[in-house]
Amino acid sequence: MELLCNAPAHATVPSRYIFPPEKRAALQLDNDLTPDDITLPIIDLHHGALSDDRRSQVAAEIIAAGKEFGFFQVVNHGVEEDAVQAFRDAAAGFFALPAKEKLPYCSYDMSKRFRLATSTSYDRGETRYWRDYVKFRCYPPSDDNVRCWPSKPASFAPRLVEYCEAVHGLAQTLLGLVAEGLGLDAGFFAGDLSGGDTHMSVNYYPPCPDPSVTMGLLAHCDRHLLTLLSQADVAGLQAMHGGRWLLVRPVQGAFVVNFGHQMEIVTNGVLASVEHRAVTNSVAARMSVASHVHPTDGCLIRPAPELVDEAENPAQYREFLFSEFMEAYDAADASRDDVLESFKIRRD
Numbered sequence: 555m556e557l558l559c560n561a562p563a564h565a566t567v568p569s570r571y572i573f574p575p576e577k578r579a580a581l582q583l584d585n586d587l588t589p590d591d592i593t594l595p596i597i598d599l600h601h602g603a604l605s606d607d608r609r610s611q612v613a614a615e616i617i618a619a620g621k622e623f624g625f626f627q628v629v630n631h632g633v634e635e636d637a638v639q640a641f642r643d644a645a646a647g648f649f650a651l652p653a654k655e656k657l658p659y660c661s662y663d664m665s666k667r668f669r670l671a672t673s674t675s676y677d678r679g680e681t682r683y684w685r686d687y688v689k690f691r692c693y694p695p696s697d698d699n700v701r702c703w704p705s706k707p708a709s710f711a712p713r714l715v716e717y718c719e720a721v722h723g724l725a726q727t728l729l730g731l732v733a734e735g736l737g738l739d740a741g742f743f744a745g746d747l748s749g750g751d752t753h754m755s756v757n758y759y760p761p762c763p764d765p766s767v768t769m770g771l772l773a774h775c776d777r778h779l780l781t782l783l784s785q786a787d788v789a790g791l792q793a794m795h796g797g798r799w800l801l802v803r804p805v806q807g808a809f810v811v812n813f814g815h816q817m818e819i820v821t822n823g824v825l826a827s828v829e830h831r832a833v834t835n836s837v838a839a840r841m842s843v844a845s846h847v848h849p850t851d852g853c854l855i856r857p858a859p860e861l862v863d864e865a866e867n868p869a870q871y872r873e874f875l876f877s878e879f880m881e882a883y884d885a886a887d888a889s890r891d892d893v894l895e896s897f898k899i900r901r902d
């Protein structure tokens with residue numbers, strides 16, 4: 555496997571990474587057209603010390619941000635900056651290992667519990683994406699999960715456990731606030747809907763000599779319930795908003811939060827799963843650490859009856875098991891419209 559992280563710094567872009575002009579990102583970082591008056595909401599969680607009044611205000615902010623953008627950032631979220639940095643350092647250390655140490659992990663087999671790969675396994679064409687990544691189950695630290703994690707660097711596993719414990723707590727806090735903001739029971743998302751193993755993607759985008767001809771990560775929606783992403787201080791993530799790509803500007807210490815397809819379906823379309831992608835830059839390596847909160851495989855997914863009204867607001871999606879959705883997503887190569895098609899209820 556030809557990993558970008560094994561190559562010396564690139565002086566030029568090899569042709570297999572050059573997208574045809576019509577498929578390039580019209581909006582690049584170097585040519586940032588994102589209007590200053592549209593910025594993603596930054597929501598202050600007050601370190602979890604929320605009085606009842608403040609709680610309902612924060613819950614309302616989250617729902618408003620979710621409806622308008624499907625994306626927001628959280629600060630003062632209670633996850634220690636040291637824990638974030640320590641895991642980021644360990645993950646960067648993994649990509650920096652000698653090629654032969656990483657070789658045993660290289661795989662496009664999606665059933666592997668820890669795998670390292672490049673570009674994407676959603677093959678929508680020949681051109682490669684300027685990205686290496688690892689994907690694995692990061693929480694809970696069960697024996698089945700832990701034994702698949704790399705032993706090098708030695709800090710990887712212990713720092714991962716600390717990071718994921720903290721991020722799990724934050725995810726549950728956010729889900730409680732989402733439920734409250736929607737008028738659901740505070741524990742609505744706490745059972746099977748968020749009870750599957752959390753999956754992590756660590757995406758590594760080395761500096762690219764010509765960002766205008768490459769893409770970091772294809773446009774996609776996340777397939778699960780909720781994503782919490784650390785991008786540190788290097789920009790590259792863009793979210794679709796009003797028909798154009800909006801740059802998710804790095805905010806010191808923040809987590810970027812977005813909703814996956816399951817949230818869109820369970821809320822009957824109120825909190826949409828929004829398309830996003832990553833672009834490259836020529837100056838700095840970028841690493842994003844995405845924690846994906848999953849339902850259990852056997853979880854029955856359906857629009858929440860509390861949010862459905864057969865006369866005024868009928869269910870837009872049929873019932874299904876989460877495992878069925880996972881298969882459909884892979885079969886549709888992560889395309890938003892294609893994957894949702896088979897779960898939508900037709901009314902014409």
Ligand SMILES: O=C(O)CCC(=O)C(=O)O
Pocket residue numbers: 755757771776783785790791830831832842844
């Ligand atoms: O690199 C990024 O910021 C985007 C990562 C992402 O969308 C994902 O891992 O699902």
Ligand SMILES: [Fe+2]
Pocket residue numbers: 774775776830
């Ligand atoms: Fe994503």
